Amino acid sequence: MQRAKRRVTLPDKRVSEEVLIMNELKAKPIYLDYQATTPTDPRVVDAMLPYFTEKFGNPHSRNHSFGWEAEDAVDVARGQIANIIGASAKEIIFTSGATESNNLALKGVMKFYGKKKPHLITVVTEHKCVLDSARHLEQEGYKVTYLGVKENGLIDLEELKAAITDETALVSVMGVNNEIGVIQPLKEIGEICRERKVFFHTDCAQAVGKIDLDVDDMKIDLMSISGHKIYGPKGIGALYVRRRPRVRVIAQITGGGQERGMRSGTLPTPLIVGLGKACDILSNEMAEENKRITELRDYTLQKFRDRLADIYLNGDEEARVSGNLNVSFAYVEGESLQMDIKNIAVSSGSACTSASLEPSYVLRALGVDEELAHTSLRIGIGRYTTKEELDEAIESISVAVERLREMSPLWEMAQEGIDIKSIEWAEH
Amino acid sequence: MAYSEKLIDHYENPRNVGSMDKNETSVGTGLVGAPACGDVMKLQIKVTADGIIEDAKFKTFGCGSAIASSSLITEWVKGKSIDEAGAIKNSEIAAELALPPVKIHCSILAEDAIKAAISDYKTKNGQGDVEAAE
Numbered sequence: 001m002q003r004a005k006r007r008v009t010l011p012d013k014r015v016s017e018e019v020l021i022m023n024e025l026k027a028k029p030i031y032l033d034y035q036a037t038t039p040t041d042p043r044v045v046d047a048m049l050p051y052f053t054e055k056f057g058n059p060h061s062r063n064h065s066f067g068w069e070a071e072d073a074v075d076v077a078r079g080q081i082a083n084i085i086g087a088s089a090k091e092i093i094f095t096s097g098a099t100e101s102n103n104l105a106l107k108g109v110m111k112f113y114g115k116k117k118p119h120l121i122t123v124v125t126e127h128k129c130v131l132d133s134a135r136h137l138e139q140e141g142y143k144v145t146y147l148g149v150k151e152n153g154l155i156d157l158e159e160l161k162a163a164i165t166d167e168t169a170l171v172s173v174m175g176v177n178n179e180i181g182v183i184q185p186l187k188e189i190g191e192i193c194r195e196r197k198v199f200f201h202t203d204c205a206q207a208v209g210k211i212d213l214d215v216d217d218m219k220i221d222l223m224s225i226s227g228h229k230i231y232g233p234k235g236i237g238a239l240y241v242r243r244r245p246r247v248r249v250i251a252q253i254t255g256g257g258q259e260r261g262m263r264s265g266t267l268p269t270p271l272i273v274g275l276g277k278a279c280d281i282l283s284n285e286m287a288e289e290n291k292r293i294t295e296l297r298d299y300t301l302q303k304f305r306d307r308l309a310d311i312y313l314n315g316d317e318e319a320r321v322s323g324n325l326n327v328s329f330a331y332v333e334g335e336s337l338q339m340d341i342k343n344i345a346v347s348s349g350s351a352c353t354s355a356s357l358e359p360s361y362v363l364r365a366l367g368v369d370e371e372l373a374h375t376s377l378r379i380g381i382g383r384y385t386t387k388e389e390l391d392e393a394i395e396s397i398s399v400a401v402e403r404l405r406e407m408s409p410l411w412e413m414a415q416e417g418i419d420i421k422s423i424e425w426a427e428h
Numbered sequence: 429m430a431y432s433e434k435l436i437d438h439y440e441n442p443r444n445v446g447s448m449d450k451n452e453t454s455v456g457t458g459l460v461g462a463p464a465c466g467d468v469m470k471l472q473i474k475v476t477a478d479g480i481i482e483d484a485k486f487k488t489f490g491c492g493s494a495i496a497s498s499s500l501i502t503e504w505v506k507g508k509s510i511d512e513a514g515a516i517k518n519s520e521i522a523a524e525l526a527l528p529p530v531k532i533h534c535s536i537l538a539e540d541a542i543k544a545a546i547s548d549y550k551t552k553n554g555q556g557d558v559e560a561a562e
Contacts, residue, residue, distance in 0.1 A: 333466055335491040339439060359466065371463030407445050407495065409470035409487040410463060425462030 030389045033345045034323050034382030035178050035206060040274065041231040041383070047277040048233065051270035059267050060258060070269045077276025084279045084286075085204075085223060086214035087240050093259045094267055094275075097237035098205035099129040100252075101224035102172075104239055104263065105201040106133040108249025109170045109222070110142055113199075117169035119143045121198075123155055123184075124365045126174050130203055134172075143167070152316035153182035153366050161192055170199045175207030175223075179349065179362040179378060180315030181324025183211055190219030199247055205229050205237075209282040210290065210321040215240060221247050227271065231383060232278030236271035239263075289383060293322040296381050296390055301325055303394045308401055310414070314349070314363055314376055325379040326363075328372040329397075331411035332404040337377060340400035344393050349376030371410070371420070431492065432526035438496035443503050446485040448472045456549025458541040467494050467534065471541035473505060473513070475549050481505050481513055486541075493531035497521050497538040505542060514546045 031039075051073060059074045061067025078089040095101045110120055122134050124146045134144045145163045147155050155173060164171070171193050173184050186202060193200035200219060205226035207213060215223060220240070227236040241247050241262065255264030282289075304311055310330040326349070329337065334348030349360035359373035368376075377397070381390070405411040410420055431439075447470075450457045455474050461467040467490035474483040484502035488495045500521055505513040521527075521535035549555075 331489060333490050333494075336439070336495055339492040369464075371466075374463070374466040407442060407487055408489040409459065409468050410489045412447060412470075412487055420463055423459075425464070425468075426460065 027343050030344045030393055032379050032381065032385065032389075032393055033347055034380035034385075035181070035229070035378060036347060036380070037228045037234065038231045038382055039384065040228075040233050041278060041281060043281060044232055044274045044277045048270040048274040051273050055269070057269075059269055060256070073269055073273050074267055077272045077279075080276035080280045080283070081225065081238055082240075084208065084213070084283050085220075085225075085240060086216055088243070091215075091240050091243050093239045093241055093262050094272055095237045095239055095263055096235055097228070098127075098203060098224045098226035099237075101226075101237050101239040102127070102129045102203050103133050104249060104252050105222045105224060106130065106170070106172060107137065107252055108262070109199055109201065109247065110137050111250040112248045113169040114142055117167050119145070119165055119167040120170050120172065121145045121147065121160065121163050121168060122172040123147045123149065123174070125149050125153065125177055125179075125362045126172070127178055127203055127205070130172055130174070147173075149365050151367050152319070153177060153180050153314075153362075154184060154316060154319060155189075157185065157188055157192065160189065164192070164196045164198055168196070168198045170201055172201040172203070175202050175204040175213070176210060176321050177315065177362065178206050179347075179360060180326045180366070181206070181321045182315040183207070183319045183321060185319075186213075186218045186220065193221075194219045206321065208279075209286055210323070215242065222249075225275075227275040227278065230278045230282060233271050233274040236268060236275045238275065290322040293381050293383075293385070296385060296387060297322060297325055299387070300379065300381070300390050300394060301327070303391075304398070307394075307398045312368075312372060314366065314368055323381040325381070326376055327379065328368070328376040329401045330372060330375055331408045331414060332401050333374050334376055336404055337375075337397070337400055340404065341393075341396050344396055346380070346393075347378040349373050349378065431528075434500075435493060435496045435525040435527070438499040438525070439492040442486075442495055442499040444483075444485050444499065444506075445487065447487060448474055448483070448485055453552050454549075456545040456547070456552065458544030458546075458548060460540045460544055461490070461494075461537050463489065466490060467537055469494065469498050469537050469541040471498060471502065471538075471545045473510075473542075473545045473549060475510060479509050479511075481508055481510060490534065490537075491531070493525070493527055493534040494537060496525055497527070497534045498541065500524060501538045501542055510546050510549065513542055516542060 055069050057066030057070040059070035078092045081092050082089045138144050173189055176183050190200050199221040201222035203224045208225050209230045221242045223240040225238040228234040251262050253264050258264050312328040314326040338348050349363050363373040448455045458471045460469050470487045472485045473481045476482050484505050486498040486502050488498045518535040518539040521538050522532055
């Protein structure tokens with residue numbers, strides 16, 4: 001009962017005691033999966049809270065103060081979001097997240113311009129929601145070109161130039177890759193697209209807050225933004241849609257005609273306020289934050305390199321966002337590694353957890369050997385990561401890699417100087 | 429993924445990890461799987477003159493279920509005759525470890541590995557390649 005102040009209120013006292021004991025036994029887990037999602041910044045939560053309760057009005061209610069109050073808050077947020085990408089507030093369309101933004105950008109643009117220009121260009125390493133939207137368009141008869149990437153994960157600009165035809169309506173290239181963190185040359189892509197009078201859409205879910213973005217300087221016509229990747233709430237995102245020269249999209253969700261007819265549905269004021277606040281924080285703190293996170297990332301990589309042989313960084317080391325380390329620990333399968341370090345939350349490129357048993361399509365697109373793709377971990381460093389946490393993670397991962405290598409027949413062969421590629425493996 | 433206690437125990441405290449001299453005539457070695465598929469199992473047995481498996485060792489590159497399946501099968505085959513060991517079915521391994529459906533292939537690999545090791549032993553000892561595991 002001395003622990004009463006930490007007690008969880010549960011109907012059964014015995015259960016609550018058990019929960020307490022279990023929690024105390026478990027070491028505090030370390031979160032290193034900031035590309036999957038981020039915790040909402042407490043300052044964001046504070047900004048949001050009043051809009052759930054006393055300021056609950058519908059921002060579309062035009063004839064009373066409750067509506068006006070909510071509308072004002074939405075307008076402020078629109079400005080805050082526009083501000084960090086060099087856009088104007090009127091060009092921001094709210095959506096439920098980057099997945100919806102990407103769907104709206106690809107399907108919306110292609111369906112508006114597709115009669116004359118049925119061709120879309122995108123990249124094989126895009127997020128699944130872009131690739132799947134492209135597949136759907138293909139099924140409806142649109143033509144899609146999927147650009148490959150170089151070994152470092154970046155597209156070849158000459159290949160892009162060659163792929164554009166008079167029938168191309170849209171080029172969609174992500175700003176930052178979610179798995180390997182590489183930064184595509186957005187400004188150069190924008191120049192090429194503008195010169196050829198093709199619209200340029202970029203999925204910047206992983207780029208906002210990590211790299212400087214300016215829609216005019218980079219000649220970006222549409223940009224997808226996510227709330228929960230930038231310490232904002234889940235369930236909110238935005239699509240930037242250029243007004244001059246005007247980009248038209250066909251709405252994918254119809255109804256009351258909100259968001260200039262491009263996306264119907266009552267705006268979720270609290271979430272929008274949260275996304276706005278998250279952007280506002282970034283506009284003040286981004287430079288300093290990325291400097292700190294880059295130092296932590298470089299420190300972590302160096303520690304791994306000092307301690308372990310045969311580790312490989314996937315994706316370009318220079319053109320890379322601050323918080324992403326995607327490392328292959330050769331001869332150790334990713335899922336078993338994750339099992340060993342269950343106190344540390346990371347992602348694995350080994351899709352051994354999925355039914356497909358195929359390793360990451362992004363790593364394969366880079367030409368990473370399949371056996372190495374199975375050994376990759378994505379370590380995501382973010383706003384709340386400390387050096388102490390990383391030291392613990394480095395130690396824990398290194399011990400696990402050493403243990404599993406001792407158990408690995410491939411490691412044994414490598415030590416004996418046998419080239420595992422020279423063996424005729426029976427594929428199963 | 430929720431794993432059974434037995435599986436986690438075999439993963440965390442694997443039995444019989446190691447290697448034997450594959451050139452010894454009393455040792456049979458099975459190497460199955462492929463690195464590109466994310467699973468490779470090496471299973472070795474040491475067989476007495478009267479055909480009893482007196483020792484077994486493994487090394488596995490693969491997920492937790494693959495490691496646990498190979499650890500379990502080395503435990504099971506020790507003390508068995510090579511015929512008994514060759515009759516172990518993957519379904520028994522899957523049941524013992526409560527493997528989830530996507531991990532059944534790990535138990536198949538373990539069955540393949542023991543069959544390959546027995547076959548290698550028989551070939552070495554002039555007993556023919558009767559039970560060669562494909």
